[in-house]
Amino acid sequence: MQQLAFQKIGSLALLCTTLYTLTLFPTQAQQTSVPYSRQDSLRGSITEEREWWDLLYYHLDVEVDPRRKSIQGKNTVHYKVLKSSQTLQIDLQEPMEIKGFYQEGREMPYRREGNAYFVELELPQKVGEIHQLQVVYGGTPRISPNPPWSGGLTWEKDQKGRPFIANSNQGDGASLWWPCKDHMYDEPDSMLISVTVPDPLMNVSNGRLRKTEKPSPEKTTYHWFVSSPIANYGVNISIADYAHFSEEYLGEKGPLTLDYYVLRENLEKALVQFKDAPRMMRAFEHWFGPYPFYEDGFKLIEVPYLGMEHQSAVTYGNGYQQGYKGKDFSETGWGLTFDYIIIHEAGHEWFANNITYRDIADMWIHESFTTYSESLFLDYHYGVNAGNAYLQGARSVIKNDIPIIGDYGVNQRGSGDMYFKGANILHTLRQWIDQDEKWRAILRKMNATFYHQTVSTQDIEGFLARETGLPLQTFFDQYLRTAQVPLFQHYWKDDRLYYRWQEVVDGFSMPVTVSQNNLTHVLHPTAAWQSTDLLLPGRVFEIDPNLYIFTQQIRAPSE
């Protein structure tokens, strides 16, 4: 059975991954041999011009013109001085342009290096002081060639020909359409997003609608306030002639508003399909703890692309179908029992929006846990075997091409295997812990410990090692820092089973559970051969199929 699984992964991998990586996963990582440019470092590292100031608040105030496909406005940046310096970096990508920087009413000089602007502040910046910098900008932002995989704006129309507009910019960065500190390590504590659109269009952003204003008879400004720290790529505008409906969910922290914004033509479908939102909330609060943004509410917003985990404003474009556009990655049928985009993107509220990577090289923290959350949704509603089957079935999309962790400091993500291989890695760890309630407590504590924080892989590794009490360093090194899958080799000789690990990093020592005749045994293989007489020779035995490992029976060495 295990042999079969090994062969299946080997032979089908090419076909399935070609099919899926093009559609499901964001752009593959480049190989580490690709030389990185100065622009990559300016974008991807915590530069000197970024590290001296702590982001406190943004007020993004823009007008969106659907006819010109343009955005004009300003972003007021509030920050605290951590270390005295006079040069401050703000990012904005071409073809958008910054028209001026202002501090206390005075225009500040700047120099520009590609997408990075360096403002020369003239007022003294003393440690502990809080300052504001107003950034006036505008232009026609890049149109996304392939949303949401490739960042930019999407300008579509609804059935009546009215504008239907949204942004998506994970990876490429929020500076595609608004000026900001475009690095993930620093988040504002709160944010106000003011967006002016022509009537009868409405803009829906993150957080809660604080008020609307009429700057002119034919326009409306929507002021959305986010009361929690927010990653810049999560900031969104969604513009359409929306229909709105809502319900209240009684969750772990009390009543939570669930608000839905959909195209009028899809209202009937949404009333049925969005039943997955409260089902999601029930399952994920059970596994991960309270929804992390009660103050900001939860929203599902229809957009003209597949979907994105915008914080408290999850965007949806799955066509009101089950699975992933009607497909089931696992090919078990379980993937068709839920709307993939509602479950997956909302799972990111815990892993992406609550616990946020500091560097995109650690994007597995978002995608591995969130993909794993799909199986926990099944586990909660249909039982543990449903979740198990889903993860095992989805292994056919794993490529094992390059490591899951990308290159640091250059805005470079790792392998697309961070999705289903990452989920299988976490499921493998669950088997090792072998106490589901403990595992659930760990996932809940993880969301409490890193509540509204940005983290590194080391933070997560350290936390899991402490909480499980297991020696996990070689486990993480193996699965996150190499592309190799541990190979469990075994053979029979003289009525004893011989076994060892191959294709593993030094010191790799994960236990393996085997079962035979309704008895289970735990083996502790290392890279050196060991043997056991716990198993009856000549009888079928099964290696725990929930472990993401390869297995291979070999011929006994001759005398």
Ligand SMILES: [Zn+2]
């Ligand atoms: Zn995701």
